Amino acid sequence: MNDQTPAAVAASYFEALGRGDMPAAMALLSPDVVWHQPGSNRFSGDHKGLDGVGALLGGMMEASQGTFQLAVTGPAMVNGELVAVPVTFSGTRTGASMDMAGIDLLTVRQGNIVDVRLFSADGATEDSFWGQA
Template sequence: MTDTTPAGVAATYFGALAQGDIPTVMAQFSPDVVWHQPGSHQFSGTHTGIDGVGALLGGMMQASEGSFALVVTGPAMVNGEMVALPVRFSGNRADGSMDMAGVDLLTVRNGKIIAVHLFSEDATSEDAFWGQR
């Protein structure tokens, strides 16, 4: 039986992300998920639906030459439907790298992620890595 609580969905999502299990990652999203990507770079803004989020994540992997990685660095903090997790994310490519802390805030309803809000400790460096719009 799958744990459909907010904490359970978050654990499944981040576990699958760590293993590179993209089908399981994508299966955690509601069809009308809304992803809020911070910053002023080519991936910034609001991405909607599974196709929009899939395109975003695929674009990030391509732009990072397949090196983008995210690791959970502390316990999940749950407040009703919201789950906040401290993370560290990184990427490398021939002309640059990034490595910084952040917080991922997921909103989970009816066993699916309906919203994602991301926070990074160094928006300027993240913008530089991903490239301007």
């Protein structure tokens, strides 16, 4: 990638997710990435490194029976190395579903995403969907 501005890195990341290209999305994460998953559910907390984030995302796909999806719903907002992106995310599993708005806040340094912070419009519904460990 020639353009490694925070906006360009974030755009490439979300484009890869939209295509379902997890290797391309993961390649944009720093090896030392820290992913802050909100809420009080089995996936909540800090997930560190590519292995930790990969395990998190794999677990979410498994828990949602392969239905978890994320879509960008508006333009990225950039403030230096921070990129805030409005999204919707959804999933279904036996007996439950969710579909809600959120904000993904990425910190991008030297062409890599080093920090991911997620915000959900309805944390209680998200917690209920993911369930406890």
